[in-house]
Amino acid sequence: xxxxxxxxxxxxxxxxxHGLDAVRVVPSADEAGRSVRDVLTARFxxxxxxxxxxxxxxxxxxxxxxxxxxxxRPTDAVTRxxxxxxxxEIAPEPxxxxxxxxxxxxxxLLVVDKPAGVASIPRGEHVLRSALVxxxxxxGIQELSPLHRLDKxxxxxxxxxxxxxxxxxxxxxxxxxxxxxxxxxxxxxxxGAHGHAxxxxxxxxxxxxxxxxxxxxxxxxxxxxxxxxxxHSTMRLVDRWESxxxxxxxGGAARFLLDLVPHTGRTHQLRLHCTHVGLPxxxxxxxxxxxxxxxxxxxxRRDTGGIDLQLQAVHLAFTDPLTGExxxxxxxxxxxxxxx
Numbered sequence: 001x002x003x004x005x006x007x008x009x010x011x012x013x014x015x016x017x018h019g020l021d022a023v024r025v026v027p028s029a030d031e032a033g034r035s036v037r038d039v040l041t042a043r044f045x046x047x048x049x050x051x052x053x054x055x056x057x058x059x060x061x062x063x064x065x066x067x068x069x070x071x072x073r074p075t076d077a078v079t080r081x082x083x084x085x086x087x088x089e090i091a092p093e094p095x096x097x098x099x100x101x102x103x104x105x106x107x108x109l110l111v112v113d114k115p116a117g118v119a120s121i122p123r124g125e126h127v128l129r130s131a132l133v134x135x136x137x138x139x140g141i142q143e144l145s146p147l148h149r150l151d152k153x154x155x156x157x158x159x160x161x162x163x164x165x166x167x168x169x170x171x172x173x174x175x176x177x178x179x180x181x182x183x184x185x186x187x188x189x190x191x192g193a194h195g196h197a198x199x200x201x202x203x204x205x206x207x208x209x210x211x212x213x214x215x216x217x218x219x220x221x222x223x224x225x226x227x228x229x230x231x232h233s234t235m236r237l238v239d240r241w242e243s244x245x246x247x248x249x250x251g252g253a254a255r256f257l258l259d260l261v262p263h264t265g266r267t268h269q270l271r272l273h274c275t276h277v278g279l280p281x282x283x284x285x286x287x288x289x290x291x292x293x294x295x296x297x298x299x300x301r302r303d304t305g306g307i308d309l310q311l312q313a314v315h316l317a318f319t320d321p322l323t324g325e326x327x328x329x330x331x332x333x334x335x336x337x338x339x340x
Contacts, residue, residue, distance in 0.1 A: 183314055191278045201237050
């Protein structure tokens with residue numbers, strides 16, 4: 001194992017704060033020889049913004065340290081072997097009470113049923129409100145870390161490792177195709193497209209969708225693109241009904257409950273593939289992708305009428321890489337718009 005990979009697995013010299021790990025910075029070849037202060041301010045301009053704590057005072061308090069926990073002076077020169085640790089500043093953030101039920105727990109794993117609208121990991125404006133930080137604080141597990149991705153808007157099963165030294169084996173398992181079985185449910189509406197895949201799906205057949213996906217950096221939308229990365233999903237109709245809710249939404253009152261199995265893990269894969277067959281997911285603010293404004297050329301998110309994205313990770317199954325046990329987890333909850 002390389003020195004850098006080993007260093008990433010070593011515990012931080014700074015304890016967690018508010019359920020968050022300290023930031024770790026490894027200087028690049030171009031940064032070697034520069035001062036610690038210069039490296040940090042170049043990487044993180046917000047450290048010297050008017051709203052931030054004075055960086056000089058943070059150095060004076062010993063808040064910026066090396067791997068051994070020894071404080072840096074702002075003028076200390078860094079090398080390629082240096083590691084810099086400091087705690088990020090947390091912007092004021094309302095943290096409401098959210099129930100994240102535990103589906104399973106042992107000495108290795110914590111599996112929870114994440115609600116829609118809760119980010120899995122700290123990101124953007126959702127830091128203290130993220131599932132990871134809430135769970136670390138609530139359960140007192142400092143080394144807790146998610147093993148796979150679950151979008152903020154997607155509800156359902158999220159598996160987390162409890163032990164840092166075991167995390168790599170689980171993450172590798174989730175990264176390798178075919179080692180983890182995932183199943184989702186989605187409530188969809190009828191976009192009026194009448195393709196062959198849609199007709200087969202509504203006739204009760206299992207349908208494989210192989211539609212490549214491209215996701216450009218900085219674009220919140222992913223795109224079906226023959227030049228993108230291969231993406232494969234299997235879908236099957238579970239139920240169909242007419243919604244009695246006032247203002248039933250786009251596509252009229254027809255609703256469809258689909259069982260979805262992603263065989264690859266591309267960004268927004270299931271959302272795009274459902275749209276591709278003409279049955280977009282109810283409550284999706286991104287897909288079908290809205291037309292650009294004729295004047296500005298900008299796209300706005302879709303108005304979902306207050307309905308959460310009706311996509312839920314309902315089942316996870318795998319052979320535990322540490323114990324050899326067969327693991328199988330199913331959420332006990334249902335989508336809010338699914339028939340009862």
